[in-house]
Amino acid sequence: MKSNTRASRRRITPFIAAAGVAALVFSGCSSPGAAPSAAGGQAPQARAPQAPMLAPDADKGATGDIVFCGGKDTGIREATAKRFNAMQSAIRVSYLELGADTSAARTAAIQRLEGGSTDCDIYMTDVVWTPEWAQQGWLYDQTDLVKAVGGEIIPSILSTTEYDGRNWAMPFYTDSALIYYRTDRVKAPTSWKDLYAQAAADPEHKLLLQAKAYEGLTVNFLELLYSAGGSVIDEQGKVVIDSPQARTALTFMRDGFKNGSIDPASLTYDETGVRRAYESGLGGFQRNWPGAWNGTQASEAGPKTAVAPLPSFDGTGKPAGVLGGWNLAVAQKAKNPGASVAFIKYVASEEAQRQMVLETAQSPIRAALYSDPEVVAKIPFAPQLKTSLENAKPRPKSPVYAQISRAIYENVYAVLSEGSDVDAAIKKMADEIQKAQETF
Numbered sequence: 001m002k003s004n005t006r007a008s009r010r011r012i013t014p015f016i017a018a019a020g021v022a023a024l025v026f027s028g029c030s031s032p033g034a035a036p037s038a039a040g041g042q043a044p045q046a047r048a049p050q051a052p053m054l055a056p057d058a059d060k061g062a063t064g065d066i067v068f069c070g071g072k073d074t075g076i077r078e079a080t081a082k083r084f085n086a087m088q089s090a091i092r093v094s095y096l097e098l099g100a101d102t103s104a105a106r107t108a109a110i111q112r113l114e115g116g117s118t119d120c121d122i123y124m125t126d127v128v129w130t131p132e133w134a135q136q137g138w139l140y141d142q143t144d145l146v147k148a149v150g151g152e153i154i155p156s157i158l159s160t161t162e163y164d165g166r167n168w169a170m171p172f173y174t175d176s177a178l179i180y181y182r183t184d185r186v187k188a189p190t191s192w193k194d195l196y197a198q199a200a201a202d203p204e205h206k207l208l209l210q211a212k213a214y215e216g217l218t219v220n221f222l223e224l225l226y227s228a229g230g231s232v233i234d235e236q237g238k239v240v241i242d243s244p245q246a247r248t249a250l251t252f253m254r255d256g257f258k259n260g261s262i263d264p265a266s267l268t269y270d271e272t273g274v275r276r277a278y279e280s281g282l283g284g285f286q287r288n289w290p291g292a293w294n295g296t297q298a299s300e301a302g303p304k305t306a307v308a309p310l311p312s313f314d315g316t317g318k319p320a321g322v323l324g325g326w327n328l329a330v331a332q333k334a335k336n337p338g339a340s341v342a343f344i345k346y347v348a349s350e351e352a353q354r355q356m357v358l359e360t361a362q363s364p365i366r367a368a369l370y371s372d373p374e375v376v377a378k379i380p381f382a383p384q385l386k387t388s389l390e391n392a393k394p395r396p397k398s399p400v401y402a403q404i405s406r407a408i409y410e411n412v413y414a415v416l417s418e419g420s421d422v423d424a425a426i427k428k429m430a431d432e433i434q435k436a437q438e439t440f
């Protein structure tokens with residue numbers, strides 16, 4: 001749709017590592033900023049090709065249908081589409097579910113994108129997909145739209161939409177994991193070591209986590225690695241995962257399976273699997289995202305559940321988590337980019353973000369909502385949510401992130417499920433990440 005595009009400027013300056021950002025820094029929660037973080041790391045940067053720019057006013061007079069595509073709906077996606085459809089009649093959004101977990105959703109989306117499909121106007125993109133999708137030339141450039149409406153968005157969240165100095169998406173919601181725990185069985189963990197010790201004490205205290213071989217396992221491992229002081233790639237782009245901290249984190253996780261801290265069924269769980277098992281009364285601890293709150297709350301386990309931020313590794317270091325979340329990207333093959341802009345503006349608005357957090361406990365992208373009295377009154381764990389966001393660090397930012405992550409989760413999974421050697425697994429992981437980096 002040429003009318004809302006404009007040839008984007010050819011970039012002649014080297015890529016500025018503006019996005020190596022991330023630990024959230026809220027100052028009193030009203031003026032958040034971003035600080036550099038070493039944990040996620042910068043892979044060497046490649047240029048993203050030129051892409052048509054979405055004009056911020058492309059929604060003027062827009063009408064018709066749009067299809068919004070993404071992974072399994074946790075309630076928030078269809079609900080948001082429904083609210084948008086109810087408040088106006090010119091545009092109709094429908095949600096198309098692509099895959100169960102994030103890795104499956106990415107595969108299904110990429111099959112469509114590579115095949116030139118026009119099925120989806122908007123893709124819900126995991127925060128780690130931005131560099132790859134920008135580099136493949138699948139997306140509209142949203143830099144102008146982000147400039148026009150993104151002023152109140154927390155900088156570290158906004159940085160997940162950036163690659164090669166441009167914004168390729170608009171944040172939808174952010175994610176940083178929490179520990180849900182049974183107040184009748186266990187206590188709030190003071191460290192990961194304390195959590196594992198409490199969990200091993202009784203089969204009813206077990207920790208349920210996501211250890212299926214997919215993106216969620218990468219995140220679970222990185223949460224331990226980051227809190228043990230390790231990282232994947234350093235600020236210069238050097239692979240540094242072959243480290244004592246990585247051995248400590250992986251040995252700790254393996255021993256957690258061996259000594260009964262972690263429910264062995266975790267090897268088959270994604271986020272939904274963990275939530276359902278916990279809701280059925282299993283375990284003392286559930287590691288999950290804020291989006292698990294509503295389901296957990298409504299279950300029998302709900303009244304006996306409290307929430308804590310992820311702890312430090314052993315009580316001495318800093319707590320650390322992984323920055324998750326989802327963005328809205330517009331496909332260059334979108335049939336209706338103008339209406340897509342209207343929907344995206346709505347999703348990022350303060351009103352839609354407030355409704356989202358009140359109804360689903362998904363973490364909003366706007367800083368002010370974390371201290372909004374209505375939100376604080378309704379979401380009992382708003383302070384824990386804020387702490388966990390402040391401690392969240394990004395995953396490596398790279399067009400080959402999918403390969404980097406696969407190198408992590410496959411090698412971690414082999415140790416957890418087959419008991420393969422920790423040292424060899426870390427070396428292999430580092431080697432595969434290095435090779436992935438060399439492919440572009």
Ligand code: GLC
Pocket residue numbers: 101102126127128174175215216217219271289323324325326
């Ligand atoms: C959540 C996070 C996402 C992460 C995924 C892992 O959906 O928001 O960033 O990649 O979990 O399973």
